[in-house]
Amino acid sequence: MASLNKKNVRSYxxxxxxxxxxxxxxxxxxxxxRGFHGVSIREIANLAEVHLGSVTYHFGTKENxxxxxxxxxAQPMNLRRSDLLAEAARIxxxxxxxxxxxxxxxxPAFSSQxxxxxxxxxxxxxxAILSMEGNEAAQRIIASNFDETSAAFVDAVxxxxxxxxxxxxxxxxxxxxxxxxxxxxxGERIDRLTHGDSSGADHHRAIDELSHSFAxxxxxxxxxxxxxxTKTEERQT
Amino acid sequence: MASLNKKNVRSYxxxxxxxxxxxxxxxxxxxxxRGFHGVSIREIANLAEVHLGSVTYHFGTKENxxxxxxxxxAQPMNLRRSDLLAEAARIxxxxxxxxxxxxxxxxPAFSSQxxxxxxxxxxxxxxAILSMEGNEAAQRIIASNFDETSAAFVDAVxxxxxxxxxxxxxxxxxxxxxxxxxxxxxGERIDRLTHGDSSGADHHRAIDELSHSFAxxxxxxxxxxxxxxTKTEERQT
Numbered sequence: 001m002a003s004l005n006k007k008n009v010r011s012y013x014x015x016x017x018x019x020x021x022x023x024x025x026x027x028x029x030x031x032x033x034r035g036f037h038g039v040s041i042r043e044i045a046n047l048a049e050v051h052l053g054s055v056t057y058h059f060g061t062k063e064n065x066x067x068x069x070x071x072x073x074a075q076p077m078n079l080r081r082s083d084l085l086a087e088a089a090r091i092x093x094x095x096x097x098x099x100x101x102x103x104x105x106x107x108p109a110f111s112s113q114x115x116x117x118x119x120x121x122x123x124x125x126x127x128a129i130l131s132m133e134g135n136e137a138a139q140r141i142i143a144s145n146f147d148e149t150s151a152a153f154v155d156a157v158x159x160x161x162x163x164x165x166x167x168x169x170x171x172x173x174x175x176x177x178x179x180x181x182x183x184x185x186x187g188e189r190i191d192r193l194t195h196g197d198s199s200g201a202d203h204h205r206a207i208d209e210l211s212h213s214f215a216x217x218x219x220x221x222x223x224x225x226x227x228x229x230t231k232t233e234e235r236q237t
Numbered sequence: 238m239a240s241l242n243k244k245n246v247r248s249y250x251x252x253x254x255x256x257x258x259x260x261x262x263x264x265x266x267x268x269x270x271r272g273f274h275g276v277s278i279r280e281i282a283n284l285a286e287v288h289l290g291s292v293t294y295h296f297g298t299k300e301n302x303x304x305x306x307x308x309x310x311a312q313p314m315n316l317r318r319s320d321l322l323a324e325a326a327r328i329x330x331x332x333x334x335x336x337x338x339x340x341x342x343x344x345p346a347f348s349s350q351x352x353x354x355x356x357x358x359x360x361x362x363x364x365a366i367l368s369m370e371g372n373e374a375a376q377r378i379i380a381s382n383f384d385e386t387s388a389a390f391v392d393a394v395x396x397x398x399x400x401x402x403x404x405x406x407x408x409x410x411x412x413x414x415x416x417x418x419x420x421x422x423x424g425e426r427i428d429r430l431t432h433g434d435s436s437g438a439d440h441h442r443a444i445d446e447l448s449h450s451f452a453x454x455x456x457x458x459x460x461x462x463x464x465x466x467t468k469t470e471e472r473q474t
Contacts, residue, residue, distance in 0.1 A: 034274065034370070035272070035275075035369075035370070037271065037274075037275050038272075038274050038275065038370075128369055129369045129370070131419065131422065131423045132272075132365055132366045132369035132370075132418075132419075132422050132423070133271070133272070133275075133366070133369075139425065142426075143429065147429065147430065150430055151430065154430065166431070166434075167427075167431040167434050167435040168446060170427055170430045170431045170435065171427060171435065171442070171443070171446040171450075172446065172450050173430075174416075174419065174420065174424075174426060174427055174430075174437070175412075175416035175419070175420070175446070175447065175450055176416075177419065178415045178416040178417075178418060178419025178420060178423075179411075179412035179413075179415040179416050179419075180415075181369075181415060181419060182368065182369075182411065182412070182414065182415025182416075182418060182419065183411065183412070183415060185368065185369050186368045186369070186415075187411075188376065189379075189411060190404075190407055190408060190411055192380065192384065193384065193387055193388065193391065193407045193410075193411075194403070194404040194407045197403075197404050198404040198407065198408065200411070205408070206408070209405060209408040209409065209412070210412065212454075212457060213408075213409050213412055213451075213454035213457065214450075214454070215457075216453045216454050216456065216457035217449075217450035217451070217453050217454055219453065220449060220450065220452075220453035
């Protein structure tokens with residue numbers, strides 16, 4: 001496991017952040033590496049260089065801390081996605097538009113760590129690890145923060161691929177999210193299997209490969225393939 | 238988090254498994270839910286209904302336990318993949334062959350839990366959670382157990398898509414693995430976003446959607462797209 005980036009948290013401090021923000025930064029840094037269960041309130045206080053009682057005073061429980069982390073990212077991240085989605089919708093060429101739609105979903109998730117609110121790779125790592133932990137608090141928070149944006153994304157894809165089945169688009173969006181998470185937490189295998197020709201840490205390349213892969217996966221739904229579709233699954237708009 | 242499946246472990250016991258097997262079953266069950274860090278040797282002993290000293294006697298450390306879990310699955314799982322891959326290679330129609338190649342990779346990962354050795358959904362969940370934990374022991378074990386099979390898979394895809402760039406195939410294989418992991422640990426979002434029309438727990442559907450998505454993503458590499466390729470990345474065979 002990579003060493004904790006205490007310097008990052010300290011540099012926030014020098015930029016005169018307030019105590020709750022310092023605590024949130026520390027919690028996010030730790031949870032992006034060890035998940036929810038693997039981190040104690042005491043460790044968060046230590047990394048933030050505040051008293052233990054200060055964490056309890058500002059946030060109460062670890063669940064509340066998690067909710068606050070989501071709150072400060074979800075809204076700005078959804079806004080960025082909406083902006084990009086609205087621009088994508090203006091493109092007349094359907095395959096170009098589809099590619100732009102997928103990029104609207106992917107690009108905000110990869111933005112640099114310094115861009116603290118509005119997504120970013122560290123927040124995406126938190127979401128990835130929590131999803132794998134099967135964390136119930138996280139599932140509830142994700143539902144309330146992201147399901148609306150995800151539905152808008154599914155609808156935008158369906159407009160480009162009108163012959164596609166809605167539930168198949170949902171499945172493939174799910175794969176897109178899984179691919180994105182896995183790339184951000186476990187890219188070192190790409191270095192190994194390409195013998196160093198490509199690096200899993202190359203976010204520019206990751207965005208390009210992801211968006212082309214999934215534009216192709218969505219386009220494929222325009223063709224008739226053998227995906228089984230139940231009778232109840234008429235297309236919903 | 239779902240409750241622990243103590244009954245599963247007990248039923249193994251009644252099938253007259255020996256103590257090391259009982260310990261491995263318990264460790265696998267617990268790690269598939271809480272990862273490596275979230276599980277103690279004591280909890281493993283409790284679930285297996287053996288003495289703590291017995292775990293230490295048979296395995297020594299938690300790392301050794303993890304290695305033993307991989308050992309009993311990796312070899313049979315790789316064999317199943319190789320068998321399926323060899324059959325796929327006999328198909329003359331290239332798009333049918335490509336689909337069969339992807340299925341050779343995906344199907345063994347989804348086999349039922351009762352099929353204890355040779356892959357299976359529970360073992361795949363262990364791998365998923367460990368990959369998200371950034372576990373170093375797991376990375377080392379994965380490299381020694383799976384890199385060879387993954388390289389064979391990449392080569393098989395390249396034979397169907399001779400104009401594809403090798404490193405792009407590696408990237409997309411990585412996405413396939415991420416999609417597969419994410420579906421097995423976090424499928425409930427599919428139920429929610431399809432309003433119950435489809436279930437993330439439907440492995441048959443998961444296999445079909447995954448294989449069609451990634452056959453499309455690999456085929457896409459036959460076309461010229463704008464994926465940036467560095468000069469050192471000449472195709473390697």
